[in-house]
Amino acid sequence: MRGWIHYLSGAAMATFFPVLLSDLRLGILIPIITGVFGYLPDFLDFKFKKWLFPRHVEIDPAPIDPKTKVAPKTVRIKELGEYEDYQLIAIRGIVESIDEEAEDRIVFTVNDGTGRVKVEAIREDYQRLKNIYGEIKPGIKMFIPGYKIGDPSTGLRFVAADAPHPQLIASKIADAIDRAYEENKLIVTKVYNIRLPGDVYRRFLIHYDSPNRSIKVYMGPIVTTGGIPIRGTDTPEYRKVGEAMTKHPFVKLYPRPTVIDAFNGPEIGYRRTKLPNGREVVEEVFIPWHRGWSHSFTGGAIAALILAGLLLLVGYPHWVELSIAAMLGWWMHVIEDQLGFMGSVLFPPLQKKRVPGLMVGPNHYTAMNFATAWLMLSLIIWNINRFTPMISMMISGVSAPKPVPLDDWLFLFLLIWPSLIIYAIGVWDGIKFRRLYKKYWKYYALMELSEDMEEIGGL
Amino acid sequence: MLDPLSVIMWSFLGIAVGVGLSWIPGFHIYNIIALITVVAPVYTIMPIEAFPYFALGALVSFVYLSAIQTVYMSVADESFVFMLFPTQRYLVLGRGHEALWLVTLGAIGGTIILVTLGLTVVPYIISPLYNLLVPYVVWFLILIVVFMFMSEWQKMGDREKNPWKRLAVAWTQNIGGIIVFFSAGLLGFIIMNTGVVPAEFAYVRLTPMFIGFFGMPWVLQNIFSRIIVPKQRTEDKVEASPYNIVNGTISGAFGGSIAAFFPVITGGMGALVAGHMVSTRGDDTFIVSQGANRVLYYVGAFFLLFIPTTTLRRGFGAQFVSSIYIPKTWTEFYYAGGVILLAAGISLLSVVYLSKIISRIITGQNYIRASIIVAGLLILVSYLLAGWEGVLTLFIATLIGFTAVVFNTRRSYCLGGIIFPIAISMTGNTQILLHLLHLTPGF
Structure with missing residues (x-):
């Protein structure tokens, strides 16, 4: 009510x-x-x-830029290593060289004065860059949202994208479930939402596939505060789904996926519990500070x-x-x-x-x-x-x-x-x-x- | 008694005033009627029996046309205010004309509900309902005010790392709301009870305060936001399900009716309550509900003046007009129903075409120059209505109104300017507070 x-x-x-x-x-x-x-x-x-309840795990798929108060946060290339893989961030720099180019894929190097990074764009993401900048060639100045993969020691690359990759969320939730089972205590996960310019939000869904011990996260379209999807904003198929397996079984009592979009992202608790047949599983406790x-x-x-x-x-x-x-x-x-x-x-x-x-x-x-x-x-x-x-x-x-x-x-x-x-x-x-x-x-x-x-x- | 032709003629004049002026940002039809009456008293050039129809025509067209200023002339960016209004979001997405259609659809629904129920059921239930509930009106009013404070969604603090910091940041907004409500309340109390602002008409003395609370901060926000309006699509179609349109219309009509019936409760407060009751969700539903709400709140309240079975005066418009002429007969009552439909039809056509013109003009603009001109006009209006004291009131009220923007809190807390003094008066505490504040009563 x-x-x-x-x-x-x-x-x-x-x-x-x-x-x-x-x-x-x-x-x-x-x-x-x-x-x-x-x-x-x-x-x-x-x-x-809600504010005072402890949070054990924080999942921030798209950090907020302190100046604009929306994602993506613009970061310097030398600081890329400080961010998690698949988090939506943005870099701003000059194209130094085109390293590889095909019909639906491009790899180029960007330098922002603090460092350089290889940027990869494929299919729809490559097309989007072409729509904005025309031909991508050395010397042009670009603002590129996307996420990084790898770290500076093993080789880091930046993937152009307009949404975080859902794998980040899936992996962290699976880890939280396993931790709740192994530590036998309530593990509270804070999942932040994705706020974008224009006071709109990127929707994502968390699906608990219990029989397969799999957490699936679906990255959806941009929606308004009222939850209405904006046409043409869905994510490409190749970065729509993230999946991670858990070591331990889990159940979700509420038989619908958890949808995260406008307002605040939820806190989700995971707790080891006994089913009526005596079997031990991890159950999801949605907003555990409530009720x-x-x-x-x-x-x-x-x-x-x-x-x-x-x-x-x-x-x-x-x-x-x-x-x-x-x-x-x-x-x-x-x-x-x-x-x-x-x-x-x-x-x-x-x-x-x-x-x-x-x-x-x-x-x-x-x-x-x-x-x-x-x-x-x-x-x-x-x-x-x-x-x-x-x-x-x-x-x-x-x-x-x-x-x-x-x-x-x-x-x-x-x-x-x-x-x-x-x-x-x-x-x-x-x-x-x-x-x-x-x-x-x-x-x-x-x-x-x-x-x-x-x-x-x-x- | 006026003949039908005279009713239509004088209503047309009101509609023309409403259509001509209501879309100008920061302007309110009550300010316009008050200004016209002070500067050039129109009721001296028309039969006084015609004045209610003139005002009714102006009011209906204002309700429809003012959607233009709401949709096209209010801009903000999300770093300045945490949350955009749904209409601002539509504008930023190039869908201002669609938002305008949604408001208008709600207004049409609201007009149909108003005329249908207003001409049939309302005259018979209004008196028993009034006798039943009015002794408890202060209770309802304070209930809603307390709920406004308790239910405000805390927008900030979620990303702070320390739990106590989260709590402190979240509560900054609520504390800001309390400051705004009571500052506005104190200002309203002083203006209503001390005669510090002189004015020819008693009700007009509040106008600079309301311009300061709502109109001026809006104009200032336009100046500070520096948003460039993107190209707008002007196809005559909306993306909303019939269910959402009906849901929004019912919610808006419900909220507007609450606000029209109970004194002091405004359309926004009624909308808050009705939105929870009908469980309104989604931008489209919200925008539709705004259209219906405004019709019931403004026109519905004014329409009560025409009902021969009651002596209710709700809203500034009815209070003001009743000081000049009060309709008394069933014929005048049914004329009013016709005028509402006539004005709604003309306003509907005007708003759609004006929207197309304005959406082309504003594309690529950032409003700064226009907003400065409007700010100047608002100062001039305040001066004409209440002299330099009015301008001073406008300045103080603007500070209070802008505080609400800065704290990201509800702007409706500025209604403390009227709620607080009235609640104090209804509970018989005006003299005590005047004494505590060392103020001299005066009117």
């Missing part, structure tokens, strides 16, 4: 308590805290924990206790009602998130791992989001309407009529029926999705069979 939905749910909880509504009507705004509590679990995770204590019923209860103490301290007369409403707001967040896939650690410290979500409406995210927002708005309107006579009596001693003079339950039904229909569709969609999900897990079962046969020399 989106942030406002959680916030609105928290706010809606205040309206179940006439004394809080009465305060709000009098301009005493302290019950706003219930809305804050509704959003607080995400606020704590995204505004604090722990902050997204638990325990956390909500503790936060409400702290709030109750603070409210008592400042002498707020309705501290009991407000603390309960705030706790309900927090719990609503936990429940709403549990409708999705990722789930949360619901009762720490009794539980340590996320409880998988209920997968309601996995293909109707927008509709589910709207249904919840509509439901919460409806509850607010319904509560305000039904409590109006009571609140008027509290404030002025005179009972005012309800603004909408309908039976309470009829009014509630008239308000919430759209949400009920959408939820019903979501539940049906979830049932279909879970069937597919079971099929997916059979895939893992097959993997285990292969492993067993391998152990006895069957394959």
Whole structure:
């Protein structure tokens, strides 16, 4: 669910308590805290924990230029050795000589005053250079994005390209998985995204091919912040896929590839775990700093206790009602998130791992989001309407009529029926999705069979 | 009572003013109407019953035509602001005309929704809804403001190596936002409560402040960015799925309606809330939603003035016009529905052709000279409306508005200039704050 939905749910909880509504009507705004509590679990995770969480491995496919704040970073040739193979960087220099030239390939030497390097461009990349510079010949000044391969001691070359090679990402993720297995601890990998001029991003996908113990990374097109691909920006076939094998088995619970493009790149954790059959594998924990204590019923209860103490301290007369409403707001967040896939650690410290979500409406995210927002708005309107006579009596001693003079339950039904229909569709969609999900897990079962046969020399 | 021909004639005049001036960068139709009224009071040359239609025509055409200044005349580079607006991104990619079509499609959708619901359902539900929710309006307002602060996506800090440095850099932006909100709030509080800025009309005194918060920083950003606009494609087609267009229109209409109904809540704040509710994602959806949002926010709010079953005055336009004439009859109400459709049709044709002309003119330009001229005009407008005090207000407000740009934070925090004093007033604390600040009340 989106942030406002959680916030609105928290706010809606205040309206179940006439004394809080009465305060709000009098301009005493302290019950706003219930809305804050509704959003607080995400606020704590995204505004604090995310930044402070340790990172063990950093994968930066395209370092940012400090001046332009976008990739590629322009580097001096003498410093090329300091960068990792396949990282997207750029050099600027003068062509000294053409070393090899064919129809779809060229190798030439570039000197930028700090050193010289052999640059290789093939097929689409060669064509792109020709489109910009025309004929490549000695003496011309060029700005060449690409990546280096090798190091100065063994011979270094620079490959012209408009994206990093995905092999860098695949190899580092495979290493992180093996490290998590061997060290038996959570290894957190920070994968940076690729920000390019014009505030657009190069998309890439990480696919976990568990049966083959292979990490495949696909370098995709340039996309806008909203994720819309820009036509004609896909990468050439020869540098589209990177693949690395792991020594140890792994699983990914969320059955879709991890897509990285706009905003910030994610943190991905890898942790050794035991499958129900006792077999040990590494599992992926997407954004491991998220949905722990902050997204638990325990956390909500503790936060409400702290709030109750603070409210008592400042002498707020309705501290009991407000603390309960705030706790309900927090719990609503936990429940709403549990409708999705990722789930949360619901009762720490009794539980340590996320409880998988209920997968309601996995293909109707927008509709589910709207249904919840509509439901919460409806509850607010319904509560305000039904409590109006009571609140008027509290404030002025005179009972005012309800603004909408309908039976309470009829009014509630008239308000919430759209949400009920959408939820019903979501539940049906979830049932279909879970069937597919079971099929997916059979895939893992097959993997285990292969492993067993391998152990006895069957394959 | 005006005859239909007079309604059309005076509406045409409003549309002409809107079409002629709304595309100029940094200009807002409210400033233009205020300026025209102060410099040459148009309501003295027309029947006062015609003034609402003149303003309605101008407002509808502004909503459509001002998309030109948003799309073509706002430039930035990503080293200056961390994130470009979707329309700026389209411009940089040579797709400004397409972005304009997306805004316009949203505006058409918004107009259809407004007229359909406005002429049928709204007159009957507006009163009970108003009675139900208005006692809690301060709660809604502060809820949205707090959410704006809590939900701001922290753009910086991700690449710092030390965790505490990451946290500190990320929070710089939020702290900047808080500074902007409260500085703007203090300025708004002083202007609204002390009479330090003299003005012939009470509402006009805020105009230099808003020009400073929003118009001037925009112009300054154009000057500093030094971006050369690439060649623009001007084919009349858009790359967006019908689903995204419908999603954007509903989201925009929803956000605009919230902003039109609740006092002080602006289109941007409404869009934030509605975007989360309808789960708007993607540049195309966002741009479409902006078009629909602006129609519902500006025109929808103004249209409430014509509804005979209520006495709601929402937005500067309605407040200003109602000080001259308030429509009272159902006939005037239905005339207004017709004027909206007429103005929308003319504005649609104008915006498409004007877009093609402007996209050719601006190709290869970097706006510096034009932006300096616009900056001069904005100073002149402030002077004409509120004298040297207005110019001083403009200067201070520009500093605050530009602070938002520097901190990469939400520019909508400048709305603290109006939200803060109104929240203080609605909770009955104006006198206390005036006393604390040693200020003398005056109007």
